[in-house]
Amino acid sequence: MSKVLDYQAHLKPKTSTNxxxxxxxxxxxxxxxxxxxxxxxxxxxxxTEREIHDxxxxxxxxxxxxxxxxxxxxxxxxxxxxxxxxxxxxxxxxLKPHVSSDEGGDxxxxxxxxxxxxxxxxSPREVEYxxxxxxxxxxxxxxxxxxxxxxxxxxxxWLIS
Numbered sequence: 117m118s119k120v121l122d123y124q125a126h127l128k129p130k131t132s133t134n135x136x137x138x139x140x141x142x143x144x145x146x147x148x149x150x151x152x153x154x155x156x157x158x159x160x161x162x163x164t165e166r167e168i169h170d171x172x173x174x175x176x177x178x179x180x181x182x183x184x185x186x187x188x189x190x191x192x193x194x195x196x197x198x199x200x201x202x203x204x205x206x207x208x209x210x211l212k213p214h215v216s217s218d219e220g221g222d223x224x225x226x227x228x229x230x231x232x233x234x235x236x237x238x239s240p241r242e243v244e245y246x247x248x249x250x251x252x253x254x255x256x257x258x259x260x261x262x263x264x265x266x267x268x269x270x271x272x273x274w275l276i277s
Contacts, residue, residue: 160212161202167215168195171223178217186217189240194223197238197268204265205272227275234275236262245271 171186171194178185194215202210213225213236222239231250236243243262248255262268 160210161198161206164198164202164212164215165195168198168223171215171217174217183217183219184221186223187221187240190217190222190238193240193243194225194238197236197243198225200265201268201272204269208272209276211276229275232275234271236271243268247271247274 168191171191172188174186176185177183198213211227211229213227216224216226218224218237220239222237224238225234225236227234233248235246235248237245245260245262247258250256262271
């Protein structure tokens with residue numbers, strides 16, 4: 117999904133003493149006909165993609181307690197689900213999840229933000245979630261399945277709000 121473009125930052129000549137940006141990234145040619153917008157912020161999604169892909173290398177007993185290898189169909193579904201989530205929210209804050217697999221061979225994503233935690237479990241055919249929020253001295257929990265793009269977006273907005 118991601119395409120890494122090779123750009124080099126150059127020192128920007130200071131034109132006044134009020135300049136706060138001391139570098140710029142020149143535009144380069146790209147293969148696609150669309151105009152590429154360069155931002156000076158790191159894209160954290162390739163890290164997530166790499167961690168999902170690395171699940172393929174896990175062997176039986178990867179956790180020291182006879183956990184099965186991650187299911188290849190779960191890995192493929194997780195990658196697709198994460199890509200769609202990223203496309204949906206890329207204009208917002210992307211939080212890099214903890215990526216793992218569970219005792220059933222399915223993929224899990226876990227995000228923490230403040231007093232909130234969102235865990236998403238992805239099997240070959242379904243996506244389920246558990247939301248946990250600390251409110252005062254108690255924990256509020258909710259679980260369910262994610263079947264639509266709207267439900268996926270609602271979970272994300274709950275997490276980052």
